[in-house]
Structure formats: structure tokens, C-alpha cells
Amino acid sequence: MTRVEIRGLRKSYGTVEALRGLDLVVESGALVALLGPTGAGKTTTLKCIAGVEEPDDGDILFDGESVLGIPAWRRNVAMFFQSYALYPHLSVYDNIAYPLREQKMSKDEIDKMVKSVAEKLRISLLLDRKEPSTLSGGEMQRVALARTLVRKPLVFLLDEPISNLDAKLREEMRTEFKRLHKELKQTIIYATPDYLEAFAIAEKVAVIKDGMILQYDTPINLLKRPKNRFVATFIGSPTINLLKGVVRRGVRGWEFSAPGLRLELVEVGGASSKIYDGLEVEMAIRPHDIVLEAQQNANTFKAKVLAAERLGYETVVTLSLGEVELKTVSKGMRLYRYGEEVSISIPGDRVILFDVSSGEAIY
Amino acid sequence: MRMSNLRNNRRGRRKIFRTVLIYFSTIIAVIFFIFPIYWLIATSLKTRAQAFSTPPLFVWEPTLRNFIDIFIKRQTEIEAITGQELELATGAETFFYNSFIVTFSSIAIATVIGVLAAYSFSRYQPHGTNTLMFFILSTRMLPAIVVAIPIYFFYRSLGLYNTHIGLILLYTMFNLPFAVWMMKSFFDEVPRDIEQAALVDGSNPIKVFYKIALPQVLVGLGATIGFLIINVWNEFLFALLLTERATRTVPVMIAGTRGEVGINWGLIAAIETLYILPALVLIFVLQRFLLRGMTFGTVRGAK
Numbered sequence: 237m238t239r240v241e242i243r244g245l246r247k248s249y250g251t252v253e254a255l256r257g258l259d260l261v262v263e264s265g266a267l268v269a270l271l272g273p274t275g276a277g278k279t280t281t282l283k284c285i286a287g288v289e290e291p292d293d294g295d296i297l298f299d300g301e302s303v304l305g306i307p308a309w310r311r312n313v314a315m316f317f318q319s320y321a322l323y324p325h326l327s328v329y330d331n332i333a334y335p336l337r338e339q340k341m342s343k344d345e346i347d348k349m350v351k352s353v354a355e356k357l358r359i360s361l362l363l364d365r366k367e368p369s370t371l372s373g374g375e376m377q378r379v380a381l382a383r384t385l386v387r388k389p390l391v392f393l394l395d396e397p398i399s400n401l402d403a404k405l406r407e408e409m410r411t412e413f414k415r416l417h418k419e420l421k422q423t424i425i426y427a428t429p430d431y432l433e434a435f436a437i438a439e440k441v442a443v444i445k446d447g448m449i450l451q452y453d454t455p456i457n458l459l460k461r462p463k464n465r466f467v468a469t470f471i472g473s474p475t476i477n478l479l480k481g482v483v484r485r486g487v488r489g490w491e492f493s494a495p496g497l498r499l500e501l502v503e504v505g506g507a508s509s510k511i512y513d514g515l516e517v518e519m520a521i522r523p524h525d526i527v528l529e530a531q532q533n534a535n536t537f538k539a540k541v542l543a544a545e546r547l548g549y550e551t552v553v554t555l556s557l558g559e560v561e562l563k564t565v566s567k568g569m570r571l572y573r574y575g576e577e578v579s580i581s582i583p584g585d586r587v588i589l590f591d592v593s594s595g596e597a598i599y
Numbered sequence: 600m601r602m603s604n605l606r607n608n609r610r611g612r613r614k615i616f617r618t619v620l621i622y623f624s625t626i627i628a629v630i631f632f633i634f635p636i637y638w639l640i641a642t643s644l645k646t647r648a649q650a651f652s653t654p655p656l657f658v659w660e661p662t663l664r665n666f667i668d669i670f671i672k673r674q675t676e677i678e679a680i681t682g683q684e685l686e687l688a689t690g691a692e693t694f695f696y697n698s699f700i701v702t703f704s705s706i707a708i709a710t711v712i713g714v715l716a717a718y719s720f721s722r723y724q725p726h727g728t729n730t731l732m733f734f735i736l737s738t739r740m741l742p743a744i745v746v747a748i749p750i751y752f753f754y755r756s757l758g759l760y761n762t763h764i765g766l767i768l769l770y771t772m773f774n775l776p777f778a779v780w781m782m783k784s785f786f787d788e789v790p791r792d793i794e795q796a797a798l799v800d801g802s803n804p805i806k807v808f809y810k811i812a813l814p815q816v817l818v819g820l821g822a823t824i825g826f827l828i829i830n831v832w833n834e835f836l837f838a839l840l841l842t843e844r845a846t847r848t849v850p851v852m853i854a855g856t857r858g859e860v861g862i863n864w865g866l867i868a869a870i871e872t873l874y875i876l877p878a879l880v881l882i883f884v885l886q887r888f889l890l891r892g893m894t895f896g897t898v899r900g901a902k
Contacts, residue, residue, distance in 0.1 A: 288795040308798040321796035325814040338801035383800070 238298045238390040238423050239264040240285065245294035247280055247447075254280040255291065256447040262391075262425055264299070267417045269438035270427040273470065277447040278427035279318060282393040285425065286315045298390055309338075314389040318396045318427075320380040322368040329363040332382045353386040356416075374401050385416065392424040399428065410436045431471045443467050461588070465518065465595035468588060474523045474552050474563045480592070483515040490599075492519050492587065496558015500534050501599065502584035510591070510598045517598065518590040525586040526564040528553065529578055536581045544572035555580065636875070643868035650864045665869035691870055693845075694852040698874075700763055701848060702831045705770035710824055712771075713778025718808060720779070721786035722794070732783070735776045743773075743836055751840050761843045769837055774827045781826070785819030786812065821888030825881065832878055849874050 245258040255277045262268045270278045283289040285296055287308030295302050303311055314335070323331050329350060336346045354360045357378045365371065368379060381397055398409040414437060417424055428434050434441045435455040442452040443466075451463040462468035468476050481494030490511060492499040499519070539555035539562065551566040555578070564580065566572070589599035642650050644661035669691045720728050750769070751760075759765030789812055797811045798804070813820075838848040847855075849870070856867050882889065 283795065286795075286799045288798050307803070308795075309801050309803045311799075313799060315796070315799045317792045317796050319790060319792045321790065321792035323793060323797070323811060334797070335800035338806075383796075387800075 237264040237421065239300070240391055240423060240425065241297040241300070242281070242285070243295045243297070245281065245284060245296070246292045247277075247284060247289065248292055254447055255284070255294075257294070258444070258448055260442055260449055260452065262423055264423055265421050266440065267413075267424040267426060267438050269434035269441045270425060270444055271429070271431055271434040271441050271470075272427075272444035273429055276444045278429075278444055279395055280447075281444070282315060282395050282425065282427055285391065286313045286393055287311045288315075312390050313393060314384045314387040314391075315393040316380055316384040316395055316397045318399070320376045322376060322380055322383075324367070324369055326368070327363075328359070328365045328368055328371070328379050331368060331379055332363075332386055335383065335387050349386055350382075353382045357382050357385075374405055377401060385420075390423070392420075392422055394424065394426045396428055397426070398433070399430070406433075413437050432473075443470065445470075459522070460586075461597070462520075463597050465520070465590045465597075468520050468590070468597075472522055472524075474565070476520050476522050477526075477562045478590075479519045479521075479560050479562075481517060481519055483511055483513065483517055483589070485513045492517070492589070494519070494558070494560060497537065497560065499582055499587065500584050501587060501589075511589075516592045518592055520588040520590060521562075521582055521586060523552070523563045523565045525583060526562065527581040527583065528564055528566050529580075531581075533581065535584055536579055539578055539580050541572045541574060541576045541578060543574070553578075639868050639875075640872050642864055643872045645865055647863060647865055650868075665863075665865040666873075668866055669869055669873070690844075691849070691852065691873075694847050694849045695873070697763070697842075697846055698832065698848040698850075701766045701770060702828060704763075704767045705774060705831055706824060706827050708767070708771045709774035709778050709827060710820070713775055713823070714782050714813075714820065716775075717779045717782035718786050718812060721783050722791075722812075732780070735779055738772070739776050747836060747840055750837070754841055760841055761846050763846055765841055766838065766846065766848070769841070770831045770834065773834075774830060777830070778823055778827060781823045782816065782819060785816040785823075789815050818888050821885050825885040825889050828881060829878060 240260075240262040242258060242260040245255050246253075247255040258277065258281060260268075260270075260281075270281060272278050280289060284291045287303070287306065291304070296304055323334060326334065332350045332353065333346050336349060341349075350363070351360065354363055359375065359378050359382060362371065362375060362379065368376060371379065377397070377400055384392065384394070384397075397413075398406050401409060410433060413426075417437075426434070426437060431441075439454065440452065441455055441458055443450045443458065445466055451458060451467045453461075458467060458471055462471065465478070469478070479494050479497070481492050481497070484491045484493050486498075486500060488500060490501045492501060537557055539557040541553060542556050542561065543554040544566075545552045549567070549569075551568075551570070551572065553564050553566050553572050555562045555564060557580075562580075572578070587599075588597055590596065591598050643665050644663070645656065645659060646662055646664065649656050649659050719725065720732060725731075754760040754765055759768070793815075794807050794811055797807045802810060833850065834848075835850040835854070839851045839854070842848065842851065853867055853870055853874070856863070856870065
């Protein structure tokens with residue numbers, strides 16, 4: 237159980253800045269997801285923590301002590317590499333046993349640990365395979381995972397450990413990770429580009445982009461109160477609706493107005509002082525928050541159905557409202573036809589406003 | 600039905616034609632390359648008279664005389680003609696020994712230095728890697744003959760002339776660029792992640808080198824050593840220039856072998872046959888590596 241703290245981490249490769257002052261605190265025993273698109277700096281962050289890449293600036297602390305002076309081979313961190321990085325000249329068994337042998341453990345102990353982790357990951361039958369390159373992608377991934385999990389390190393670093401598995405195995409592994417985390421009670425940092433995976437596994441998620449943490453929060457808060465436009469659009473499917481418009485002082489408080497749309501805003505936790513009459517903003521509302529076939533009340537609008545995609549128990553409905561398009565999700569099995577008129581309601585307390593130029597959330 | 604039969608027939612005939620053509624051209628190519636070697640071995644098994652007979656003999660009673668002559672004194676024939684006693688044994692064992700010791704030592708040194716240098720260039724990319732790599736290559740840009748005279752004088756004044764060490768150092772130097780360039784390209788193909796994984800798993804960099812990186816380039820190492828050996832084994836110019844009798848290598852000795860009465864082609868062929876044997880065995884053993892070495896891109900670890 238180790239508390240990991242990263243302070244102002246910077247790293248460039250030539251002219252490319254991979255990390256630009258990254259800060260992150262992972263409490264001891266926590267499972268934190270590092271969520272971001274490809275090239276955001278997830279792998280670089282993990283490699284810096286593992287010690288195989290040296291940061292240009294900043295500090296990494298384990299339990300309050302800097303580890304930058306400790307070389308990778310003495311840092312006692314286990315890392316799963318996105319490319320699996322299996323040792324191609326060693327058998328599956330030797331691959332998994334490798335880190336234990338480097339710790340000079342006894343043969344019997346190693347054998348016991350390798351076999352138990354192999355059983356957990358259901359690769360016991362693969363242990364005798366001589367060439368890891370002949371394994372399937374999913375098998376390789378599990379072997380690499382076994383090599384990581386067989387250890388008892390201070391911190392586990394997992395770089396997209398289940399991204400290449402097929403959907404079913406992925407779902408299984410997600411549950412497996414939660415269970416493993418409960419069992420191991422270890423600090424785990426888990427990098428993934430998939431927000432669903434991050435939400436399913438982690439208690440706290442750090443959204444990373446361009447080498448910086450944009451928001452470090454619980455999944456619920458990331459959904460409800462994204463700090464900026466990128467976090468709002470990166471998380472959630474279908475993607476959050478974004479409409480350009482202006483804030484106006486209305487009769488009953490602040491209103492958002494766009495061509496053909498006027499929306500009363502409900503003040504959550506006191507209106508931000510950044511709001512003023514005539515401020516240009518982008519309004520964001522999650523498709524799931526829009527209520528279809530609503531009763532008449534404030535913020536209810538008539539909209540036309542443009543398209544409907546049925547995804548099993550859900551239907552993604554694209555609507556036109558005045559001059560804007562909105563996506564919404566219908567839970568029922570009802571069919572929507574092109575051109576059909578429906579009434580929708582946009583709950584004022586679910587609306588998020590972003591500053592047009594900075595993209596920061598202001599409401 | 601009939602149409603498809605006909606088409607099948609035509610396709611079948613075309614396939615047979617293709618196969619015949621492939622075999623025919625393969626046989627021609629093989630004859631082209633094998634014939635000189637065949638002729639060499641054939642000549643080594645002929646007496647002097649048989650070697651010179653016109654039309655050339657394709658059927659004769661083979662003799663091992665020439666092979667015996669390489670190592671054992673035989674004077675009768677010459678004595679009969681000249682009445683003189685002559686030192687006829689070629690002393691080939693010394694020259695073979697020289698060739699072996701020079702090749703083995705220079706390859707060993709060049710390989711060790713070359714592999715370590717290549718790994719450093721590939722992994723640690725010290726400042727000026729590209730410039731250094733270019734300089735290393737540039738030593739091979741001049742034709743050898745250009746530096747022959749300066750090196751001769753260097754060697755004379757440094758006392759390296761006519762020594763094994765001298766030749767070994769020279770061949771090491773000539774082979775290093777080749778070893779560094781070839782091995783670097785092999786190391787470049789080893790995925791970095793694999794070595795980083797080993798670091799994280801608790802191996803220090805030296806262990807990573809010989810436990811993880813080296814095993815993955817074994818094929819490349821085999822290819823490199825193969826090419827280097829062939830380079831050195833066949834070297835003639837500097838061996839001629841920098842050796843005297845005590846340190847002479849086989850290629851130089853062959854060029855200097857003459858019977859006292861005309862050139863004894865049978866004897867020369869016999870020496871050459873012995874000389875190409877190790878190379879043949881080597882190529883046979885290393886053929887898998889050599890092929891891989893020529894098609895660099897195919898050497899891969901996992902994935």
C-alpha cells in the first residue's frame with residue numbers, strides 16, 4: 237500500500253511535449269483510472285512512475301519520498317505494457333516467473349506463485365508453450381497480465397490491460413479487476429482510453445489530455461459537472477449536445493437563448509459570478525438528461541425527429557429543434573418515425589455552460 | 600461441363616509449363632554457380648597431365664596425390680627431371696594455422712566490440728550518434744588499396760609488420776563498421792518495451808542486455824559473424840602486403856604456389872579445396888542466419 241504523488245511532471249521527446257506539468261495524487265490502496273485519448277500522455281506518465289523514462293522536470297513520490305533517484309530495477313513497481321512486451325525467447329512459464337527469479341525467490345515458491353496466478357487468469361494450460369508469439373492476442377494479454385500480477389510491488393501500473401480483448405472477455409476482465417483490487421488491496425493506476433472501462437473499475441478517474449490532468453474526480457461528477465468542454469465531450473455516449481448561444485437575464489433568473497430556443501436555468505449551488513447578461517456561451521446537455529414526451533412545464537419544446545437508431549433496449553433519437561440538432565436517448569421500445577413531432581423537456585439543473593473561448597465550465 | 604474441363608486442362612498445362620520453367624532456370628543457375636567449384640575439386644583429383652588434357656577429362660581415375668603433396672615431401676618426380684634435391688612440401692599447415700588464428704581472433708574482437716557498440720548506439724543514442732555512425736561507415740568508403748601503402752609504412756615502423764597481431768588488428772578494424780551497422784539494425788528492431796519490461800521486472804541494464812536483448816538478435820549475430828568470417832577468410836591484399844613466410848595466410852600462399860616446373864594446378868586446386876571446405880561448412884551451418892541477415896526486416900521477436 238503506497239501513496240503515489242506526482243508533482244509538475246514534464247517530459248518531452250525531441251520537440252514533442254508528452255507531459256506538461258502533470259499533477260496527480262493516488263491515495264494508498266486506491267484504484268485510479270487515467271483516462272484520455274491516444275497520445276494524451278498516459279503511457280509516458282506510467283513509464284515515468286515505473287522509472288523506465290526519466291522526466292525532464294517535476295517529482296514522483298511514494299509515501300512522501302521522491303523515487304526519482306531509484307532506478308527502475310530497484311523501484312519495486314509492476315507494470316503491464318500496452319504492447320504486452322512478452323519476452324519472445326522465453327516460454328510462457330518463464331515469462332511469468334521472470335520477475336520472481338530476479339527477486340531470487342526459491343524455486344518452489346516461484347512455482348507455486350506462477351501456477352496460482354495462471355489459474356486465476358485461466359492460462360494454466362498455456363504455461364508449457366515455448367513461444368509466446370504463437371499465442372493469440374487475448375492469450376498474450378493474459379500472460380502479460382499474469383507476469384504483472386504475480387508480483388507484490390508497491391504500485392501496479394496497468395497500461396490498457398484489456399483493450400485488445402473481445403467484448404465478452406473484456407467485460408469478464410473488468411469484473412475480475414475489481415475483484416483483484418479488493419483482494420490485493422494494492423495501489424493501482426490503470427490507463428485506458430475507454431471511459432466505460434474507467435468508470436466500471438475506478439473509484440476516481442483522472443482525465444488526461446495533452447500531458448495534463450484536466451479533471452480528477454469521481455465518475456458521477458465527471459458526468460454531471462465536467463470542468464471543461466473536452467471532459468464533457470470525451471465522456472459519455474452518445475456525445476453530449478453542445479449548442480452555441482447567449483445568456484440573458486430573464487424574468488425568473490438566468491436564461492439561455494439560442495435561435496428558436498429559450499431555456500430557464502436552475503441555479504445549482506449559487507450562480508457563478510462569471511455570468512452576465514449577453515455572455516456568449518456553449519450550452520451542454522447530456523442526451524440521457526433530455527426527457528422525451530414530457531408533460532407541459534417550463535423548458536418544454538416541440539421537436540421533430542430526424543433519425544432514430546435502435547440499440548436494443550435504447551434508441552438514440554436525433555431531433556431538430558428550431559435551427560439546432562439534439563441527440564437524446566429513449567429507454568422504451570417505442571418506434572420513432574422521421575418527421576414525427578415530439579415534445580421534449582430540458583431540465584435546467586442538468587445544463588452545463590462553457591465559456592466559448594476558454595472552454596471552461598462556468599455554470 | 601466440357602467447357603470447364605477444357606479450361607481445367609489448359610490451366611493444368613500452364614501449371615506444368617510453369618513448373619518446368621522454374622526447375623529449368625533453377626538448374627541453369629545452379630550449374631552456373633556450382634561448376635567452378637566442381638572444376639576446382641575435379642582438378643584437385645587429377646594428375647598434372649590429366650589436368651591439362653584436351654578435350655578436358657570428365658571421366659578419370661581420381662588420385663589423392665595432390666592432397667598428400669600439400670603436406671608431405673615428395674621429390675621423385677622433380678628429381679627425375681632435374682637431378683636436384685628440392686624442398687617441395689608447401690608448408691601449408693602453417694598457412695592454414697595462420698588463416699585460422701587471424702580469422703578467429705579478429706572476428707571475436709570485432710564481434711564483441713561491434714555488438715556492444717551497436718547496442719549502445721541503438722539504445723542509448725549518445726550525442727552525435729548519427730555523425731559517429733557515419734564516421735564508422737566512412738572508413739569503408741575508400742577502396743582498400745588507397746590506404747595500403749600508408750598502412751604498410753605504419754606497420755613497418757610500429758613493428759606490426761609480419762605479426763599475427765598486426766593482421767588481427769587490421770581485420771578487426773575493417774570488420775567493425777560492418778559489425779556495428781549490421782548489429783545496430785538488428786537491435787533497432789527489438790521492441791523497446793520488452794527491455795523496459797525487464798527493467799521494471801527487476802533486471803539491471805547489464806542483465807537486460809544479455810538476458811533479454813542478446814537472445815533476440817541471435818539470428819542477426821549469426822548472420823553478422825558469417826559475413827565477417829567470409830570477409831576475412833578471403834582477404835588477400837593486406838595479407839600479401841603485411842606478411843612474410845611466418846605469418847602468411849592461405850590466399851597469399853595459393854597465389855605464390857608454383858611448381859618448379861610450370862604451375863602445378865592440381866596442387867593449387869587441392870589447397871583451394873581444403874581452403875573452401877571450412878567456408879562451405881560454415882555457410883551450410885549459417886545459411887538460415889545468412890538468409891535472414893540479407894532480408895533484415897524479417898528478424899522479429901514477439902508480434
